[in-house]
Amino acid sequence: MSDDIYREIILDHYRNPRNKGKLPDADVSIHDSNPLCGDEIDMHLKVDGSTIKDIKFEGRGCAISQASASMLTEMVLGKPLTSVKDLSKNDILENIGLTSLGPARIKCALLSLKVLKLGMVKYYADRDPDSAKKLQDDSKGL
């Protein structure tokens, strides 16, 4: 129910998003939107070796999609880029504390993960096409 969804922490990330903005010297930038509701997320990544050295997002949309994006950037900053591959739906939903969303709202929560995975694929596609292909199959169904 709404009381469980719109908790203090979600509203805080919604109103005070972390890592929000542009990243002029990004190594990869990617955009996607949720056609069903119009939520939009851009992810910008700076990669050092194979580590996510910096990450910023831009976006507009509901509290769930924006808070989720904000929390996701915190979650992966400083981690190896390939670790994005292993992030599951449930990791995200548990991280933001929303495990009982309906099918429509779940898409909001997962949009940023989808964009991040696309970004990872794109990063490798430009550099290492073979492994990119393997990574791609993985981001299906978000």
Place this chain on the structure above:
Amino acid sequence: MSDDIYREIILDHYRNPRNKGKLPDADVSIHDSNPLCGDEIDMHLKVDGSTIKDIKFEGRGCAISQASASMLTEMVLGKPLTSVKDLSKNDILENIGLTSLGPARIKCALLSLKVLKLGMVKYYADRDPDSAKKLQDDSKGL
């Protein structure tokens, strides 16, 4: 029921159609088909003054449509062309003795009348456009 429909006289006109064939020196010829079942009728008219001096039909289709065409030619031969205007659905159905046809089969019975009325309109359209227009409205709904 079928016993009332497929009487001797219908089968006779179906198998031995009157006035069937071409009319090389026709003043007007017209063709139409019933899109629902594919019945086809061509009517050829020779008009003398304003009298139907000769009439022939060609066609293929069910017993009802072909017998009805055959009987219709007998009915109007020698009559004034404009009298075609006054022929109603019921005139035809009574003439062929089929007053209880369902909506699908009624179209078969009336196809020849429709073609004949179109022929009359066409005859006048080529000669007297104004009166043709008036006649046209009349052949609606067949």
Place this chain on the structure above:
Amino acid sequence: MMQKQGALDVGKIREDFPILKRKLDGGKTLVYLDNAATTQKPLSVINAIHDYYMNYNSNIHRAVHQLAEEATLAFEKTREKVAKFINARSVEEIVFTRNATEAINLVAYSWGRSNVGRDDKIVISEIEHHSNIVPWQILAGEKGAKLEYIGVDDDGYLKMKEYGTHLDSNKVKLVSVSHMSNVLGTIIPVEEIIRMSHERGIPVLVDAAQSVPHMQVDVQKMDCDFMAFSAHKMLGPTGVGILYVKKEILEKMPPFMGGGDMIKEVHKYETRYNDLPYRFEGGTPNIADVIGFSAAIEYLEDIGMDRVRDHEIELTKYAIDRITGVKGVTLYGPRNMTDRGGVVSFNIGDIHPHDLATIMNDHGVAIRSGHHCAQVLMERLDVAATSRASFYIYNTKEEIDTFIGALEEARRLFKI
């Protein structure tokens, strides 16, 4: 249509819509305020479909057995009812499609491809639904034609002066506008638009998806050349759209979908097409739902479209009065009731409409949130999305109270 007197007996009407008694997951009773998206169906419509499948399901037009005759009659009876409902001159002017969208696309493909060429212009407006934008973008892209937009002013009205200026070009081949905005509720002065257009010999398509369900529409009086709407937005089943086209225009239009039923004679390399309107209905139609649509029209006729409109004005006025009392609300669209239909779009504080809809849902209230397939208008309003409550014959003031209660709850949660 007979003029009915007095207010609707909403209590009695609600008995005909069993879904309105539905308890949702949280235990709350459904408050359905998403009628601009699709309306609920009365029992008479549900039963008509049921009856068809139980008793006389058959393919139509092409067979002589009794089921086929019954189904054909019922199917064509709907066409007569539709023609009468919008006062078309003849059933030949009524084409059944899948939905309003397909109706507009049919015009874009058939009429558009033979009448619009390079550098020609098609004039639409900023309030249009995507269904009345994208087909013209596709056509324009293919033909090298241009799309022009009549602007919307800050009160939600079309800029009619701008419209006059657009028409000054002799390149305009078609004007295509909504009769009522599905976001702002604005009722567009289509008669004036059509008059101005016709003075220059330009035909007009009216997207009546939001008007035919809610008010009396008379195509002869309006004098539009094309009109499109959907059965599912007026108590009818999903899967049925209606395209009205003036006969003299429809007669000249090339066919759209080729196939069964739309032909008279098919030969290997040529085909003689069928009479109107069948020429535009290729393949087995959505027989059951077209028949079901008959019952929907009957239901609306029994009430009387003027009373439908009056009821919606009353509800909309009440809703606007109450919602303007809620702190932080921004309302979109005209304030004058005679210029608007039963659609209320708004935003509240920084709550995103999807979050609001989720909170509403906890209270059983179904509203729509998002861009409402009108992103061009969203850009114009400079918002990503709005929330929208929309009303129909079975809605009540009590339901609006529940809606307002949920809105206050959202404010509390978001601390606005």
Place this chain on the structure above:
Amino acid sequence: MMQKQGALDVGKIREDFPILKRKLDGGKTLVYLDNAATTQKPLSVINAIHDYYMNYNSNIHRAVHQLAEEATLAFEKTREKVAKFINARSVEEIVFTRNATEAINLVAYSWGRSNVGRDDKIVISEIEHHSNIVPWQILAGEKGAKLEYIGVDDDGYLKMKEYGTHLDSNKVKLVSVSHMSNVLGTIIPVEEIIRMSHERGIPVLVDAAQSVPHMQVDVQKMDCDFMAFSAHKMLGPTGVGILYVKKEILEKMPPFMGGGDMIKEVHKYETRYNDLPYRFEGGTPNIADVIGFSAAIEYLEDIGMDRVRDHEIELTKYAIDRITGVKGVTLYGPRNMTDRGGVVSFNIGDIHPHDLATIMNDHGVAIRSGHHCAQVLMERLDVAATSRASFYIYNTKEEIDTFIGALEEARRLFKI
């Protein structure tokens, strides 16, 4: 799909089809032998539609309230079921249309207009339904392309040698053939046709309107590029067609109908289209009937398509055995049961099929008469029309006996 054992329990199946108890005007019980035109619907399908309207009718995809979520889930579940039923690789390959006709037209408009040019060839066959002729005639006319026909031999088989010759031209851009003739019943060797075509890099559309309802069809095994069929011919509601397209082809196809749901972002002069398959589904879909179609697929899966096929072979064999015993009958189509489906076309003496159908109707027997939307084949057979009895899971040998009885009565009336 699980392999089911043994013969169908037709008595039990008939209980699920209340219409089969219908008494017609003359007092006779319905004997429904017009299944190639449309089939009857089991209670589970009728009830699924009823349940949708009674309990969770809502527009889909774009809202977050509970009804919309439920309706969206049920709608998309059907897509999964369809994909599994024909063994598509993914739901992205399944597009819902109005009927098979619209599915073929979608290919002609979208794929055809971007892949077929002047002097190119499209190869179809003489057995095709108008739905698989007219769209290509229109396309060919527009583009200056040519239509070529694979001939039919006197036993009702495609002339495969001729087919090979057609393919020798490097101008062939598409082959489009029926999987099963709706007149002759011939099952076409589509796998061979596709193999030969693919050797030359030519894609193949299979019109499966008469095959998917009656036998196991596996699009991966068959390797067709496009496939079209209709829900209403396989226990499903009217108003739902299915287009299967290989993903790598569908991805490159431009949109067909512009409107809501098929877009990602609409701007004034440009649009980003939605992902597959939504890009091809403009406007509000036929939600109720797509959901109803789920129940039809479940029903067929429960029986098992191999058993459906076996039952039809048995009935067809019986019907052909009996009908060849009737004086004056001319039968069309292959005699070998493994090459044909449950469709029996014939003529008797000089009785026109419409007259025969009228007489049949007196006996409660619903058969189809006419050109069956296959006039090119009628020209080839040199007949104006045929009569056609066609069978499905609920038909019995007793019903075929009634049909034969009516045929004898027709002989008597017409003195043949």
